[in-house]
Amino acid sequence: MMVQDRDEQSAGFQKRLSDILPELKIRAREADRTAIFPFETMQLLAQCGVLDLVLPRSQGGAECDLATAQALIGTIAQADPVAALVLVNHYMVHAELRSLPSYPVPLQGREAMAGKLINALLAEPDQGSASRGGLPGTVAQKTAQGWYLTGRKAYVTGIPVLSWLLVRARTESPEPEICFFLLPQQASGMTVLSTWDHVGMRASASHEVTLTDVFVPNDHLIFREKAGQASHFGKVLAMWNQGLLGALYDGIVRTAVGWTENFLKERKPSNLGASLATLPAMQNVIGEIRIALDLNQIILRSFAEAVAFKDQDRIQKEAALVKIQTVDGAAGLTQSLLAIAGNAGLSARNDLERCHRDALCGRIHAPHAELLRTKAGRQALGV
Numbered sequence: 426m427m428v429q430d431r432d433e434q435s436a437g438f439q440k441r442l443s444d445i446l447p448e449l450k451i452r453a454r455e456a457d458r459t460a461i462f463p464f465e466t467m468q469l470l471a472q473c474g475v476l477d478l479v480l481p482r483s484q485g486g487a488e489c490d491l492a493t494a495q496a497l498i499g500t501i502a503q504a505d506p507v508a509a510l511v512l513v514n515h516y517m518v519h520a521e522l523r524s525l526p527s528y529p530v531p532l533q534g535r536e537a538m539a540g541k542l543i544n545a546l547l548a549e550p551d552q553g554s555a556s557r558g559g560l561p562g563t564v565a566q567k568t569a570q571g572w573y574l575t576g577r578k579a580y581v582t583g584i585p586v587l588s589w590l591l592v593r594a595r596t597e598s599p600e601p602e603i604c605f606f607l608l609p610q611q612a613s614g615m616t617v618l619s620t621w622d623h624v625g626m627r628a629s630a631s632h633e634v635t636l637t638d639v640f641v642p643n644d645h646l647i648f649r650e651k652a653g654q655a656s657h658f659g660k661v662l663a664m665w666n667q668g669l670l671g672a673l674y675d676g677i678v679r680t681a682v683g684w685t686e687n688f689l690k691e692r693k694p695s696n697l698g699a700s701l702a703t704l705p706a707m708q709n710v711i712g713e714i715r716i717a718l719d720l721n722q723i724i725l726r727s728f729a730e731a732v733a734f735k736d737q738d739r740i741q742k743e744a745a746l747v748k749i750q751t752v753d754g755a756a757g758l759t760q761s762l763l764a765i766a767g768n769a770g771l772s773a774r775n776d777l778e779r780c781h782r783d784a785l786c787g788r789i790h791a792p793h794a795e796l797l798r799t800k801a802g803r804q805a806l807g808v
Contacts, residue, residue, distance in 0.1 A: 441473040446504045453505035456628035462585045466508045471540045479519040492729035495672040502676025506783045507629045511583035513669040514544040521662035530644045531607050541588035546578040563594040572641045582631040605648040606641045614639035625782035671747040674755035674787045675721045681780035682714050685762045710765050721751045745797040755784040
């Protein structure tokens with residue numbers, strides 16, 4: 426896509442969003458308080474066409490690039506990080522599916538995915554993140570008619586509104602294979618376990634799912650490869666995951682710093698005779714965070730460019746920067762804001778308290794920081 430076309434496309438979606446963002450923000454506060462999934466918010470986003478942004482043009486979508494998706498996720502995250510997280514997963518899966526030699530048969534046709542959501546079921550309670558390696562506990566058994574899946578998956582964000590699930594499993598053969606299946610959310614044998622009770626992203630419904638002899642037709646198997654080999658499936662998904670999570674957590678910090686700046690301007694202690702914004706100590710913290718946000722944007726733009734150019738060396742290096750600087754760094758930035766906002770910042774009435782709790786979740790997203798640091802260290806030391 427030409428840069429001019431991409432910018433026009435992004436501007437069009439941003440304009441549609443601008444009218445509903447205030448309502449999304451109000452709903453996000455209530456959803457966080459109740460831990461109830463924001464169904465109405467997802468409906469509004471679907472009506473804006475945001476769900477179809479990443480679909481291939483052959484399926485009626487806009488087939489956007491990572492940079493365009495980042496801009497949308499960053500904007501939505503400033504109003505509702507939970508909704509943005511659901512879209513991060515949706516976008517990254519479709520980016521991967523778009524990269525396949527042919528689009529999966531079950532999803533073909535303009536009605537198959539228009540206005541519908543998908544997520545990847547990769548993590549498992551006993552295994553943890555798939556990024557740490559190992560065979561999945563979820564087993565796929567082959568029959569003449571198709572496959573039967575049995576296992577348990579964790580952190581299935583947005584499960585109440587998903588239409589499709591991309592499930593990672595293994596075969597039970599002597600030389601097991603890793604397989605990826607497309608599974609309708611309403612498939613018989615699937616049970617949702619309401620296990621999500623978290624300090625942040627409270628309304629994301631990132632529950633566990635059990636699969637018990639869930640039948641999957643043969644044409645719903647979209648990829649398979651021998652276990653233990655370098656995986657060819659999921660590379661695009663991982664790149665988009667990193668780039669979009671960076672935009673999401675950058676958006677969270679922007680909401681937090683915006684609230685804090687307004688608070689400092691309006692708060693005028695009687696013993697000071699002026700607003701807190703006049704104090705150099707406050708200016709220093711806000712300046713430090715604004716510089717960090719500028720750095721975030723430079724990193725995110727550069728990473729999206731590296732993905733567009735398929736520059737693998739840059740992608741590998743800058744993915745670590747996005748994760749450590751932008752995603753993991755969000756919690757530290759909101760902590761600094763809490764330090765200057767005092768009791769007001771910890772009030773549940775205010776955005777900063779919620780933003781800090783949501784920002785804490787950044788550090789649990791794969792790949793984890795110690796893996797990235799260890800890998801960089803091994804490369805530097807030649808071991």
